[in-house]
Amino acid sequence: MSLLPVAVVVAPAAAVLAILYFRDRPNVREAWTFAAALATLGATGWLARVVLAGARPEAVAGTYVADVELSLRADPMGAMFALLAATLWLVTSVYSVGYMRGHDEVSQGRYFAAFAASIAATMGVALAANLLTLFVCYELLTVATYPLVVHSESDEARAAGRTYLLYTLGGGVALLAGLSLVYVAAGTLSFVPGGVGGLAADPLLARAAFGLLVAGFGVKTALVPLHTWLPAAMVAPTPVSGLLHAVAVVKSGAFGLGRVVTHVYGPETVADLGLSLPLSTLAAVTMLYAGVVALRQTRIKRALAYSTVSQLAYIALGFGLAERTAVFGALLHVPAHAFMKISLFFVAGLLYVESGVTDVDDMDGLGRRHPVAMAAFAVTAAGLAGFPLVAGFVSKWYLLVGSLRADAIGFAAALLAAGVLKLLLFWPMIRAAFFRGDPLASGPARDEAGRTAADGGAPDGESSASTAGSSLSDRAGARAWEAPSRVWRESAPALLVPVVAVALGAIVLGLVPDRLPLFDLATEAVAEVFG
């Protein structure tokens, strides 16, 4: 019974109360968020070190239901996900402060409290020792993220919230059914590397349970038929879309899927029961479908959302193949995709706050107006497409090798095709940003854009910016008056610094992956499962 895993979950949870208590005093409230983020990062870092040293700290909170305990256990896979979530929470907190204040959003107290609660639930999902604890935290994650989805309280947000709740709780019900079947079939729900065993006894029951579990986790992993809530949830503020809908929420779905394949069923049972093919096909279909639909999106965030759906399918495919290298690739793709996608979302958020840009075809000339941000955007977009030297390439490489080793040529082809689709998606944006002139910026970049937009006239270059966009650029314009009009002075540091940090993270993960603890944890996890 060690307190470390408990500390990792309790730190953000305690922050929730503190944030709610100080919700009317912004600076104290933000201080609490940062303190909690740092504490969690420290705890997860230490946890990772302890786990890499071979220990498996465990904390049991007593038998909860049907002699299954509510307990946390840090194993390499869990520690990796927790470390990733903690690091990105810190970065996102900085970004959130910049975004919230730049955009002076309403009810920020509730926002930060719900954020901390979501992270606490994600930590619970990461460190859960058995399927039931994971389910409990999974449901709490839904409850904690709901206020964030409906943050702007507009009708569109309310509708998105309703779809979000219906899908995720529907998934929760399927998950509960699945884990009940597993409990009845195998007698236990705790995670055992390499599978619980005894599941193949009754193949029909085992297949039904696997189907239900995949459906349950598939909702949050946004596998095709169950993915429609993710684009709808883009109505949430960008930091929410960034951390939650690119990292915490959807990754907990993918993580759950991984747990089922590696620690409940075990790769051999998945292969014997012939479950590998259907799951992998579902993932491949999702990859390609989402990739294609992403091309048709006009709003940046919805395009990124569909690209997330497609990228998550990479992870699902890796786990679906249940082959050593493919699973390793999938585990690596979790942090890789997290860093890349979060930087894209941050840039999208920055563009929205600073220049009121939300649509893909409004991105002309942004390269000049926000050179650093757009550079980060370009680099990480390339990484998503699988360009070397950025994180995406490394995990995709292992996925490709893994699918070839599992002699699934079709799936390898699907991976490459998905990469091409990403290219087709991002290249027009990058070209518009860098190589097409910015009609607005004929004079000094900042003031000209500010004044013309301010008088509400629709200059020829500025196409149908959404009404929210134009009122935003008035504010951006207004700030332009105060800020000296130096070209590179493109955005508030609170927004720019996290963007750069996360982009650098993606590059480091691409250049020297094996030096980072995430890589070692993934290796350790795979070694534990595949022996």
Next chain:
Amino acid sequence: MLERLPYLAAIALVGIGLAVLVDDEHLVKKVLGLNVFQTGIFLFFVTAAAREGGSAPNVAKAGPYANPLPQVLILTAIVVGVSVTAVALALLVRIHAEYGTLREDAVRAAIEEGRE
């Protein structure tokens, strides 16, 4: 066939009572229906207790007795029936005082108006 007759009567009373209770609009008639319904059940119990040539279960008298237990049960059930009817009548008096009518549809209409 003859000794089956009281059971049939009991079932008939139960049926009639329920029919009046459900169908009639007048609240007092509903309470009456309830009483008829309960009497049917009591009749069932008492006929179950009867014996061929049995006399009242009184220690003073000799001879085969009718079964005392169902009769005692029905004594209690009658007391319960009376108290239920008393509460129902008290409620009826209050409804009449409040709405001036004892027809359920009229009362319900008055409540709907009151609610707007």
Next chain:
Amino acid sequence: MIDPALLVAVPLAGSALPAVASRLRPRTGWPLALGVLLVQSVLAVWVAAAALAGDPVRTQVAGIPAPFGIGLLVDALSAPFVVLIALAALAVLAYTRRGGPRSGAFYSLYLLLIGGLTGVCVTTDVFNLYVFLEISGLASYGMVAQADRGAAALAALKYLLVGTVGASLYLFGVGYAYVATGTLDMAALRAALPAASDPLALAALGLMVLGLSVKVALFPLHTWKPDAYEAAPPGVAALLAALASTVAAYALGRLLLAVFPGVAEAVVDAALLGLAAASIVAGSLLAYRSESVARLLAYSSLAQFGIVVVGFVVATPTAIAGSVVHLIGHAVMKAGSFLVVGLLARTHDVRTVAEYAGLARRSPYVSAGFAVLALGLIGIPPTVGFAGKFYIALGAIEAGSWTAAALVLASTLFGLVYLGRVLERMYVGEGDTHAGPTGAASPGMYAAVAVAVLATLALGGVGPLVEGWLAPVLDGLDAGLAMGVVP
């Protein structure tokens, strides 16, 4: 050892005091009721502790031996309910000090109700069960009529008519059971019923189950509940919502498990499962379409009791433990919800879902409490709502009845639909946020709600405990021991 008869005698005798005292000196009804209920709670906890420690407390009223006299038994199945009744009565009493009706007569009825309900839980004589059902019924009809609105009188009358029909049908079933076996004691009935002629035994079981289904308000027989709970004063609605149908469901479970196993299982199980399924679906649908929140909560009870009945029909040890946990959990959550509805109606004069818009800003703490209770009713872990449902679903899967399991799990989604609507309106709706509170609420009212919310969270892990308590009783029942108790 305490004679369980005291558990019934104390509230019944105590019920005479408030009526008289309040006529002599006004406002003495409440303290008297508090005194009696404190004594009742101490007795209940004491007896329950003994019963749950493994040796059930049993006695024969007036010393008349078993098959003839009325036996009283507090075992692992009835002990939790005896304690629940006593503690729920205390919590709601705290509320009614300022919130609810305060006349002496009301507190007499209050104690009568508690006495009747405890009687239903402890008796082992089926006719005695009828008498206690009627005592608690009569008290609840009177309490529903306490509200000064005219509609309360009509709702109470409707409740009286339907409730008495239900109790009389149950009496009819007792008649058939007596004719079939010649005895009224549950243990003797269980021994004699399988040998009895089938039509009589089936008629007895059918009528008794039908009668109790009216009291539990399963779907087609539920019409009395929404009107009664909406028209009754909030304190009364909370108490009835928590206890009235819960105790009737307990009695139904006691009959199905201890008296009628082996008698025409298939027919009655199918019928009850049908009723339960109808209740879950129709209850949720009706709840979704109802405008007033009190009526919504009443319809939600239909669905929740449908789930409990599924647990009793599946009848594996896990499912039974689930039903007991869900009965207790639901009582706590539903009582808390009705208290919140009463509190908000009193402080902000809001009653319908539309009026609940933007309430979270106006009264954040009460709304947070309501949110926890609503999440519990939906069945989100770590609340007690989830524990009960999970056990029942697990039991259903173990027994291989897939439709039952699917039904129980789907009820979470139904719950989300009709309760999520209210929560969304409260937290995300844009009501006139500056409308300040209109009425005052006493600390007692807030305390009662707080107790309910804390209990919802604290009882989350009570599953294994209840399973442990019930194991000896259920094994005893399977082994054919009378009432599952070693004589």
Next chain:
Amino acid sequence: MKPYHESPVVTHTVRVVAPFILTFGLFTLLHGTKSVGGGFQGGVIVASVAVLFAFAFGVSQTEATLPGVRIVAFAALGLLSFAAVAGAALVVGRPFLDTTAFGVSPVYPVEVIEVAIGVTVASVVTGLFFELARADDA
């Protein structure tokens, strides 16, 4: 209040018949153990006497002699004495309501219980009658 005329026929018959009804009521009440009768039936008959007086001499006049407090007090008294007899068995260490607990033949405790029930029933029925009668005028 309706003007209440006392027709001589009604008042005289009531004044003559009342004592006999009352004794018959007490007779039924006390003979509950051995023959037909008992607390409930006896109590109701006794209550009918009060109702008769109300018909004959006017509700409010009768109610003046039997105010609400006294009626409820009698009801409570009956209930509490029944509980006392039943509880006494417990005090002596025998199961609740055990009438053989007191060494004397069970008939006497049962008689006390019958009287207690009779008092309660009589007062409740009378109280109910006056309540309904008063509600009508209101």
